[in-house]
Amino acid sequence: MQLSFLRPLYDRPGPWCSVYLDASADTEDAHAALDLRWRALRDRLQEQRADPASIEAIDRVVRGHNPMPGDYGIAVFASHGRVALSEYLSAPPLRDIAAVASLPHVMPLLAQRGEQVAWVRVIADRTGADAMAVSAGGVPRHAHVQGRQDYQLRRVRPGGWSQSRYQRAAVEAWHRNAGDIAAAAAELAEQVRADVVVVSGDVRATGVIAAQLPERWQEVLVRTDAGKRADGADHTQLDDLTVQTIAEVADQRVSTALDRFGQQEEIGSGLDAVVSALQRDQVENLLFVDDASATGELWVGSDPTQIATDPEQLSAMSVRDPEQVRVDAALVRALVGTDAELTVLGPDEAPELTGGVGAVLRYVDAATPGRDRA
Numbered sequence: 001m002q003l004s005f006l007r008p009l010y011d012r013p014g015p016w017c018s019v020y021l022d023a024s025a026d027t028e029d030a031h032a033a034l035d036l037r038w039r040a041l042r043d044r045l046q047e048q049r050a051d052p053a054s055i056e057a058i059d060r061v062v063r064g065h066n067p068m069p070g071d072y073g074i075a076v077f078a079s080h081g082r083v084a085l086s087e088y089l090s091a092p093p094l095r096d097i098a099a100v101a102s103l104p105h106v107m108p109l110l111a112q113r114g115e116q117v118a119w120v121r122v123i124a125d126r127t128g129a130d131a132m133a134v135s136a137g138g139v140p141r142h143a144h145v146q147g148r149q150d151y152q153l154r155r156v157r158p159g160g161w162s163q164s165r166y167q168r169a170a171v172e173a174w175h176r177n178a179g180d181i182a183a184a185a186a187e188l189a190e191q192v193r194a195d196v197v198v199v200s201g202d203v204r205a206t207g208v209i210a211a212q213l214p215e216r217w218q219e220v221l222v223r224t225d226a227g228k229r230a231d232g233a234d235h236t237q238l239d240d241l242t243v244q245t246i247a248e249v250a251d252q253r254v255s256t257a258l259d260r261f262g263q264q265e266e267i268g269s270g271l272d273a274v275v276s277a278l279q280r281d282q283v284e285n286l287l288f289v290d291d292a293s294a295t296g297e298l299w300v301g302s303d304p305t306q307i308a309t310d311p312e313q314l315s316a317m318s319v320r321d322p323e324q325v326r327v328d329a330a331l332v333r334a335l336v337g338t339d340a341e342l343t344v345l346g347p348d349e350a351p352e353l354t355g356g357v358g359a360v361l362r363y364v365d366a367a368t369p370g371r372d373r374a
Contacts, residue, residue, distance in 0.1 A: 053081030115250035270354035289356035304337020
């Protein structure tokens with residue numbers, strides 16, 4: 001999981017107010033229920049002596065958000081009277097949270113987001129296409145492509161001296177329109193850095209479009225005749241296929257991360273090894289088993305790589321006034337500061353992880369602990 005979207009949370013000092021709120025709007029009294037839940041969280045923030053200006057900033061986001069039907073949640077992070085990040089959650093949080101700490105409490109957000117897969121979906125016929133793209137951050141883009149050729153797109157029936165000429169004209173028109181659609185799909189895929197491209201609709205059109213996509217997008221292409229480009233068309237089967245494809249890509253990423261960790265397990269397993277690697281900017285991908293009940297803490301300084309299991313380590317690094325923070329908060333800040341990735345795992349996905357944490361390393365050198373056992 002790429003974590004660059006979290007950078008605004010580390011561009012300013014704490015303390016931070018972190019709020020997770022069930023904002024579901026599936027009952028008649030949803031607004032009243034939301035108000036009661038938010039009041040309870042406000043009280044918790046005040047009990048923790050949160051900055052009143054930050055509480056008011058979060059209040060404006062909670063009360064001013066655009067309600068959506070169904071079950072969902074909101075995560076909001078604020079410091080010094082300003083909201084630095086707010087996100088919708090696709091499902092309500094496991095529990096409402098109001099936390100005040102020197103670092104933002106982001107692990108519940110990351111655990112719910114999971115592996116983010118960027119994708120493009122095209123529903124095409126012989127005249128054009130409707131396309132949608134979603135980036136890894138979940139920002140959607142839409143495109144409507146109308147082919148340049150709209151004359152004689154249907155092959156004529158056999159017979160007549162002009163049959164072959166009209167047949168060729170129809171095929172050429174299909175190809176030109178398919179080229180326009182392929183170009184638009186490729187542009188969208190570039191914009192969102194797509195991991196998968198789904199091309200659906202008219203079976204002949206999808207074949208011609210696929211053939212004209214650049215090679216890099218053909219390698220992540222899924223073709224299907226599910227879905228039709230028509231008003232009111234039922235896209236249930238296409239939606240299911242899209243979700244399944246995205247899930248397969250996400251699962252493959254996790255499997256790849258676990259396989260790579262298995263090759264370095266002796267040097268990247270356990271909290272001590274991970275902290276040491278983060279201090280030296282060695283971590284490429286952190287594997288972390290999410291445990292909402294965990295209470296462990298680490299020591300940190302002002303720099304993301306100033307992270308340690310005890311304050312003496314930071315004193316040796318000339319860090320003044322180190323702070324004690326949640327393990328997950330310290331680890332995520334270090335990952336963001338060193339452009340490393342995160343893979344969040346369930347308790348049963350990685351039983352070999354010592355203490356529920358491990359790392360795939362960017363490099364191994366003579367100073368890497370345990371390198372002789374790898």
